[in-house]
Amino acid sequence: MHRIQLHYTLSRDAGDAKIRNPLPEMLEAIVQQGSISGAARVLDLSYRHVWGALKRWEEQLGGELIIWGKGQSAQLSEFGTKLLWAERQAQARLAPQIAALHADLERAFAVAFDDSAHVLTLYASHDDALATLRAHAATPGASGALHLDIRFTGSVDAIRALNEGRCTLAGFHTLEQPASSSLAARTYKPLLQPGLHKIIGFAQRTQGLIVAKGNPLELHTLADVARTGARFVNRPLGSGTRVLLEDLLALSGLTGQHIAGFERDEPSHAAVAQAVAAGAADAGLGIEMAARARGLDFVPLVNERYHLACLKSSLDQPATRALRELLLTPAWQHHMSQLPGYTPMHSGEVLAMSSVLPWWQFARPKRASAPRKKP
Template sequence: MFKLSIKPQWQLVRGDARHLLPRVVELLVGIDETGTLVGACERMNLSYRYAWGILQEGHQAFGVPLVDSRRGRGAALTPLGEKLVWADRRIAARLSPVLDSLASELEVELERALSDAQGILRLQASHGFAVELLRDWFARQQIPLDLKYRSSLEALAALNAGACDLAGFHVPLGEFQREALQQYSQWLQPTHRLVLLATRRQGLMVAPGNPKRVRGLADLVRGDVRFVNRQTGSGTRMLLDLLLRKEQLQAQHIEGYDTSEYTHAAVAAFVASGMADAGFGVETPAKRFGLEFLPLASERYFFACSAEFLSSATMTRVLASLRSPELKAAINALAGYDGMQAGTVMTVSEAFPERR
């Protein structure tokens, strides 16, 4: 079984149509993460002389240096160098789920071309970092996976249409659970079986040091706080709207409420790049991008399937994998995630007694 990886790559073209060396951004990322040009060269397997030439070409193209190199103090990116690095991170954060879905589809096609592939797991799911883990985990367990990232509503609709075997969706715990379930009522059937993947925290992501002194949702309507949201139809945006309504806050008073990204990581990258002062999402990308996180709600992430599929040979292997101590430990290592109950099977009424 093959595992396919697709990474975004972009390049800069000058006004005279001349391409800058495509590795200039990769080199800048390496310098930012290692703190030295030598460290970046070692990571990229480049000679120091060649790497220096890349930086000089960038300097000539832009008319300003990309790196400030000081004897005995390593190397630091200039403001332009930092902008290029954050552009790269935003591109990766926005496109990675799309590319992961495409890679998964191509893996399935390769598997079918090379053998009479059986037991391919068709998963449509709201993007999350525990789900992201599963792609690598299932590959190691030799469980063929056809993964497509969709909103929670789209995933459940696909399950009802027979377009997938498992649908990943998330529901807040506590006072908003009943109202969130109403959004899913058309697609979540009493005959479905639910498999818990994890619980996780959602909240506000803010810049290091919290320079705008954001303490809660009420600060978003002050006028001096730029916000970035998740896309319409996502479970995360639905949760934010419920929280805003509870505090009697008007979305139209939030600068940037209509500015949206399609993943939690893209929201975090948007804030970390300085384009917004706050965003709403899960804790994991906030920590990865060096942001501060203000938890506001907890939620459970489930996979829904039919009772028939639950007893299939494929699902038996999936459940064994989800219940493994190694996977639970990997989920627990994600900031804000708890995977100790991963693999727990419930009926809809057991998971949500208020629906009885």
Template sequence: MIRIEIQPRWRFHQTDGSSLDPQGLSLLQNVHDSGKLTEAAARSGYSYRHAWNLLGKWEAFFGSPLIELQRGKGARLTSLGEKLLRADQRIRARLAPQLDNLAGELEIELNRALQETRPGLRIHASHGFAVAALREWLEQDGRWQWELQFRSGVEAMLSLQRRDCDLAGLHVPAGPLGNLSMARIQPWLRTEHRVITFVVRTQGLILAPGNPLGIAGLADLQRSGLRLVNREQGSGTRMLLESLLQQAAIDTADIDGFHNEEYTHAAVAAYVASGMADVGFGVEAAARLFGLAFIPIAREHYCLLCHQDSLALPAMGALLEVLQNPEFQARIAQLPGYALSRPGEVLPLAQALEQWSRESLL
């Protein structure tokens, strides 16, 4: 089974024609994580001398120091070092879905040509931490050629309607708010649809460490000068925020940055971490990944939706086995803000919605 991984790679250039290879970014990341240049060098696979020379080359190129060494206190990134690191994190978070989709398409073509696997399931779902973990776990099963493409919630529903996929990711807020969310995609829902339960996740406000602006809730998004970074139109998270604002009678026109969009939870968090926005809306796991503050606002079920006849597909049993695997469930349980919700249980859509509507929003 051939696997393909595509990673972004960027290079710095000066007007005089000089350039700089980005290999020093991993060293900056490890300095940030460890607080020690010696340990950062070891983690990067460099000798201390090579790491020191690499930093010298970078600092000469930019004309400014990237780390500060303090006697007895180790090393820390300067403001410029932090900005370079945050820029790299934003690039990776923003491009991850597109690059993963492209890698998946190439994998399918190559492995079909090699005839090494049987066709698995076509899954279209929004990019998220639990879905990414599911993809990694499925790829360990070399018997099947899984096709997991990252799509917005609306795009996934359209794919399911056209039979371009076998399973679509579906976000359903807990409590009565779920009915409002479902009304937005009602044209694509069918009585024969079946829900495969997966996880419950917590969504909320992503803020700078320590919440220096004292943001307390959604009403503060209307505050003058407060900059929001949002998810893209059609995503389940964007629809959840719109439903919450509608419920609270908050006009989106009063929110600075409401139409400033990123395509993943991690990209939203990276945007806030870089200081380009004061607040974002997304899952807790993204906030914790970047060391940011988080205010929980709502719980939502993240499940997989399929046509009833798709349950008979040969690979469906393998998927359900993964969802019910205790080791996989333990992996999901480690994600901040995620909780298992009887993963792998199959329910009629109407029954699932009725159950979730009786739950509390938070």
């Protein structure tokens, strides 16, 4: 059995949260370019280096990676194809955990090397814009860098972590006007308390069906998914998208029993999109950014708001204030508007809970009437 070893690099340059390995990158380049020389060019390596590295890996792994045909393009062997597929699957499935590990390391070294840095712990429902914000926030500013320690988890677990003191902010999402009888209301209302919690605006995003390129099954609604028996991939219990799906099914007069594959789930939007891209599913509910990143089609269904909840007592703490100021900047809001399926909405503003979560109704106290004068 082959063992996996993990390494990390300390650098002043901003990087992404992926765990990288040169072998899959070389195999991907050969698939895209059709030759070792082409792969060497795009990787900015010499032909000799790529050739020698492939031969060494073939010896170490005990299998042929490339099939050579006279006068034909270089092609991956079955073994090479499976290695590349396994790496893609692992990256998609483990992206939240990898991002959390990346955040842990950066948090530790931020504290060690920069006393002026702000560190903010955020548990959140999986969201690609937050991952982008994390890199954007780490750029040093006038008052030091803001390091977002993001742990992607279900919306319910995120708010529970906030209430238990394990984080400063919790990210969750709802429809723009969730009904007071909705599953969202029944799920989040017991977890959030007016006067104790505050809501910070973040974004409007679109959720819809992630489907294969060209939408071959012509899936435009959840009713189409049920009618055609399309293989669906779900999100886990406790995730905000699972809550959203069940609310959308109820609005369509459907239940999970009408959806083939309702019991199968993946941990993130990226993993749902990868399942569709790999042909293991026909559709899943997710965000547009995850679909576009894998060359898939996206059928928009609803717009929703992504909220950041915090305790009132932490609203004016330096790290929370630094994040609010960052979210209000034109630079960040322009950056977010370029992300597929995202629009800044009250980004960085402290919002009235009754306006964004309308199941909370606060009656205004009646003014006392003046006493009547005796005739």
